[in-house]
Amino acid sequence: MTGGVTRRPLIGLVLPAAVAVLFIAVPLIGLLAHVDWSTLPAQLVSTDVLTALRLSLECSIIAVAISLVIGVPLAYLLARSSLPGRRVIRGLVTLPLVLPPVVGGIALQTALGTTTPIGTVLQHFGVVLPFSTAGAAIAEAFVAFPFLVITLEAGLRQRDEHFEEVAATLGARPWRRFWRVTIPLAAPSIAAGAALCWARALGEFGATITFAGSYPGTTETLPIAAYSSFEGSGNVATAVTLSLVLLTISILVLVVLRDRWLGALR
Amino acid sequence: MTLRARVSTHLGTLHLDCDVVANAGVTVAVLGPNGAGKTTLLRVIAGLVPVGEGHVEVDGVVFDDSATGAHMTPEARRVGFVFQDHGLFPHLSVLDNVAFGLRARGLERRVANARAHVWLERVELGAYASSRPSALSGGQAQRAALARVLVTDPQALLLDEPLAAVDASGRLALRRALREHLGGFPGVRLLITHDPLEAASLAERVVVLEDGRVTQEGSFTDVTSRPRSPWIATMAGLNLLRGSVGGTSFTIDGGSTLVVATDVTGPALATIHPRAVALYRTAPEGSPRNVFKLGVAGIDPEGDRWRIRLAGTIPLVAEVTPAAAAALRLAEGGDVFAVVKATEVDVYSI
Numbered sequence: 086m087t088g089g090v091t092r093r094p095l096i097g098l099v100l101p102a103a104v105a106v107l108f109i110a111v112p113l114i115g116l117l118a119h120v121d122w123s124t125l126p127a128q129l130v131s132t133d134v135l136t137a138l139r140l141s142l143e144c145s146i147i148a149v150a151i152s153l154v155i156g157v158p159l160a161y162l163l164a165r166s167s168l169p170g171r172r173v174i175r176g177l178v179t180l181p182l183v184l185p186p187v188v189g190g191i192a193l194q195t196a197l198g199t200t201t202p203i204g205t206v207l208q209h210f211g212v213v214l215p216f217s218t219a220g221a222a223i224a225e226a227f228v229a230f231p232f233l234v235i236t237l238e239a240g241l242r243q244r245d246e247h248f249e250e251v252a253a254t255l256g257a258r259p260w261r262r263f264w265r266v267t268i269p270l271a272a273p274s275i276a277a278g279a280a281l282c283w284a285r286a287l288g289e290f291g292a293t294i295t296f297a298g299s300y301p302g303t304t305e306t307l308p309i310a311a312y313s314s315f316e317g318s319g320n321v322a323t324a325v326t327l328s329l330v331l332l333t334i335s336i337l338v339l340v341v342l343r344d345r346w347l348g349a350l351r
Numbered sequence: 352m353t354l355r356a357r358v359s360t361h362l363g364t365l366h367l368d369c370d371v372v373a374n375a376g377v378t379v380a381v382l383g384p385n386g387a388g389k390t391t392l393l394r395v396i397a398g399l400v401p402v403g404e405g406h407v408e409v410d411g412v413v414f415d416d417s418a419t420g421a422h423m424t425p426e427a428r429r430v431g432f433v434f435q436d437h438g439l440f441p442h443l444s445v446l447d448n449v450a451f452g453l454r455a456r457g458l459e460r461r462v463a464n465a466r467a468h469v470w471l472e473r474v475e476l477g478a479y480a481s482s483r484p485s486a487l488s489g490g491q492a493q494r495a496a497l498a499r500v501l502v503t504d505p506q507a508l509l510l511d512e513p514l515a516a517v518d519a520s521g522r523l524a525l526r527r528a529l530r531e532h533l534g535g536f537p538g539v540r541l542l543i544t545h546d547p548l549e550a551a552s553l554a555e556r557v558v559v560l561e562d563g564r565v566t567q568e569g570s571f572t573d574v575t576s577r578p579r580s581p582w583i584a585t586m587a588g589l590n591l592l593r594g595s596v597g598g599t600s601f602t603i604d605g606g607s608t609l610v611v612a613t614d615v616t617g618p619a620l621a622t623i624h625p626r627a628v629a630l631y632r633t634a635p636e637g638s639p640r641n642v643f644k645l646g647v648a649g650i651d652p653e654g655d656r657w658r659i660r661l662a663g664t665i666p667l668v669a670e671v672t673p674a675a676a677a678a679l680r681l682a683e684g685g686d687v688f689a690v691v692k693a694t695e696v697d698v699y700s701i
Contacts, residue, residue, distance in 0.1 A: 251438040253425040254397050255452035256503065265451075269442045 116332065119325045128326040136302050137310035137327065140218065141287055144306055145229075147222035148286035149279055152230035156282075157275065160234045161267070164241035175238075182231050189227050190295025197223070197296075214296075221297035221304040225286035232285050233278035240274020241267075277342055284338040288331060307331055352410040354507050354539040358395050360403025367391050367403075367563040371541075373507075373556075375410075378533050378540040380554030382547060382574075384582055388563040389543040390435075393509045396541070397432050398425035409506050409539060426455070431500030433510045437492040439484035445495050446471065446480040452503035470498035474528055490521020494528050501532060507539035514549055529553055547575065547586045559583055577699050579620060590623040590667050596698060607664040609691070610640040613698040620699055625658060627695035628669035631688040632679055641691040643667075647683050650676070661689055 121128075128134060162168050163175055181189060197214050198204050207214065214220040248270060252262045268275070290308040297304035299313055307327055315324035352375035359368045367388035373379040381389050394400040395415070396407055401422075402415040409430070414423045439448050446467055453463035471477050474494040476487075484492055493513055500508065510529075517525055530553060533540050544550050550557050550571060557574045559567040559582075567579040575587035584591030594603040595618045601609040603621075611621065634642065645663035657676050659669045667689055671679070681687065 247434075247436075247438065248440060250399050250425070251432070251434060251440070252451070252455070253399070254428075254430060254432040255455055255499070256426050256429075257451070257455035258426050261455055266440065270440075272442075 113332070116325060116328055119321065120329055121322055121325075124322070125326060125329075128322065129330070131323075133301070133310065133314075133323060134326060134330070137305055137307045138330065140221075140302065140305065141307040144218060144222040144225055144293075145283055145286040145289075147219075148225035148229055148289075149233075149283045151222065151226040152233045152282050152286075153275075153279060156230045156233040156278075157237060157268075160237035160241060160278075161263075163234070164238045165246065178231050178234050180231075181228050182235075186228050186289065186291030186293075187295050190224055190292035193220075193224055193227060193292065193296040216298045216300065216304060218297075218303055221293050221306060224292040224296040225289040225306075228289050228292050229282045229286040232281040233275075236278030236281060237271060237274045240271050240278070243274075244270060280338055280342055284335060287334060352506065352538060354396070354407075354409045354541065356392065356396050356407045357405040358392060358402055358407070359405050360391070360395065360401065362388075362391055362400065365391065365563055367395075369560060369563065369565045371558055371565065373539050373541050375539050376537060377556055378542055378554045379556045379558060380542045380544055380550035380571075381558050381560050382544055382550045382583075383560035385545055387560045389545075389560055390511055392560065393432070393511050393541065393543055396507070397430050397509060398423060398428050412506075429503075429506045431503060431505035431508045433493070433496050433500055433508070433513050435512045435515055437484075437489075437496040437516070439487075439492055439496060439499070441484055443484075444481050445476065445484060445487065448484065448495060449499045449502055452499060456503065466502055467498075470502040471495070473532070474498045475524075488521050489517040490525040493517055493521075493525050497528065497532060501536065505538060507541065508533070508536055510540075510542045512543055512545070514544075514546070526552060547571075576622070577620070577697070578622065579701070584622065588625065588668075590625060590628070592621045592623070592665065593619075593701075594621065595619060599693070601696065601698060603665055607643070609665075609696055610693045611696045611698050612693045613696075615698050615700045618701045620701060622697045623667065623691055623695060625668045625670035626656075627691060628661075628667050629690045630659065630669055630671060630675070630679055630681070631690065634688050635690055640693060641696075643689045644686055645689050647681055647685050647687055649683060650681060659687075661687070667691075 159178065163171060168174065194215060195201065196203060197207070199208060199213060199215060204214070212219070214223055248266050249262045252266045257265065288308055290312065293304065293306060294309055299305045299309045305313065307330060311324045311327035311331070314320040314327065354373040357370045365386065365388050369392065371381070371392065381392060383389050391400055395402050398414060402417055404417045406416045406418070407414040413421050414428055415421060439445070440451065443451065446464060449471055450463040450467035453466060454460065468477065468480060471480055474497060476491060476495055476498070479487060479491065484495070487495060513529060514522055514525060533553060542554055554571065557569065557571050558565055559574060559580065561580055561582055567574050567583065574583060578584040578587055578589060578591055581591055592603050594601050596611065596613060596615050599610055599612065601611045601619065601621055603609065609621065643664055645661040645667065647659060648662040649660040651658040651660070652673065655672060656670045657673055659671060659676070659681060661667045661669060669689060679687065
């Protein structure tokens with residue numbers, strides 16, 4: 086509740102606040118104004134759009150899967166153990182959130198590129214990451230997985246270990262406690278973290294294009310396709326359609342997470 | 352079967368240093384004020400808190416021994432822990448909660464569920480098998496928690512203030528269920544409470560734990576009629592004085608003397624029931640031997656008996672009727688004469 090003193094807003098603040106709202110709204114309105122609604126259905130099912138969409142879904146889902154497999158254990162250890170150097174590890178994991186994605190892409194290239202030691206070993210097993218679909222997924226995971234770790238760690242911290250203790254006194258060994266108690270109780274946090282992670286992976290551009298390039302059907306995901314058609318071929322209509330798809334997905338993620346994220350501010 | 356727990360551990364500002372023995376088939380209440388270390392003691396026995404210096408064993412099986420470094424994990428101890436807040440898993444049905452311990456010990460789902468159902472019926476919750484714990488009242492949830500540990504057939508049952516978080520309406524049924532199932536449980540029964548009523552209604556033996564140490568043990572009647580600490584005396588509503596006896600004279604630590612009728616000598620405790628403290632406006636005629644002029648420090652009206660707190664050469668609480676209080680024109684800050692008959696002072700050695 087706002088108190089009586091702040092009920093009547095300062096008139097001087099209204100103008101910049103209105104500019105702020107317009108600042109976000111105007112570009113989106115501009116985007117919507119450019120949509121050619123008559124050709125939109127045909128555009129949506131065109132091969133270019135469908136190829137980019139399929140590839141984006143594929144890469145982002147792999148990225149979420151990678152993030153779950155490595156992010157859930159990390160979040161658990163950060164939240165529940167006295168891991169040495171925990172603060173440093175947390176800082177390191179958070180870094181991709183603020184790191185320019187293009188730096189992430191270059192870093193991946195220098196670590197996993199075909200001429201690097203790791204790249205050479207991978208190549209030995211027939212795996213080439215740079216400029217491949219797998220590479221695009223790895224680049225997306227690199228940028229997106231901190232969202233999962235941070236959301237889940239916060240969720241785990243919200244609850245103490247009480248239920249794990251209860252399970253222990255009932256005879257449940259550590260793995261059983263983890264799968265039957267910790268994970269189910271953390272399910273809402275895992276889902277929210279995965280949704281955020283997925284949304285970030287889907288929109289990933291910089292790291293992906295640097296590490297994986299933009300090959301239609303292989304590494305050209307939705308955002309990269311939108312950029313290529315806009316910048317390269319000057320096909321504004323396709324770029325707008327692709328942007329509309331991304332905007333719709335973003336809004337859907339917001340709607341799904343509204344209670345978790347916007348609810349906290351009410 | 353016997354539980355022995357010798358524990359010496361520091362936890363925050365608490366120094367728990369006690370030796371508790373509980374035999375099977377007798378419900379032992381660990382009674383003490385909040386912060387005395389009661390819950391810590393239970394958590395040590397369950398293996399959730401390190402024993403520090405000490406030794407914990409049940410039926411000859413060593414759970415902890417600081418001398419040998421032996422430590423059994425909580426899940427390996429056959430101990431049933433009923434938590435104050437019931438601790439039912441919110442993501443599981445009531446039936447799955449009760450079956451959890453059996454499943455954890457490797458029983459097949461079908462068998463575990465069947466046994467869990469039997470226990471749910473015993474605590475009169477059969478109809479709630481498929482409900483979530485959130486659908487249960489506090490008392491029902493605690494009964495389900497009781498069923499959840501009893502179905503695993505533990506060697507020792509540890510109950511941490513099982514009635515504390517339950518509202519008055521659910522308390523009666525829960526206390527009845529506790530009495531019934533504690534009575535039918537053959538193993539060690541250790542109940543923690545800060546409520547003497549709970550101890551009186553559920554336990555046969557009382558161990559008083561104060562500030563991490565055992566100050567007294569015995570039957571409830573022993574403990575409350577001859578308290579060895581001010582806390583128990585206050586709980587029992589008695590005046591407790593510490594001092595020493597020489598002949599018929601009890602010298603209270605601090606100076607004043609009471610005339611008593613006892614054959615105890617040396618250091619002793621004396622209790623006086625508040626109703627045995629008679630109050631007078633003026634010094635009474637005749638020769639009652641224990642007369643003290645005291646100040647009225649406070650008046651606590653409690654129904655038809657008012658408790659008058661007196662301060663001065665000896666601290667006493669007197670109990671009078673409201674009419675008597677009015678006739679005496681008692682007021683905080685005023686003076687009054689307190690008279691205690693020698694035969695009303697119960698003296699016992701320390």
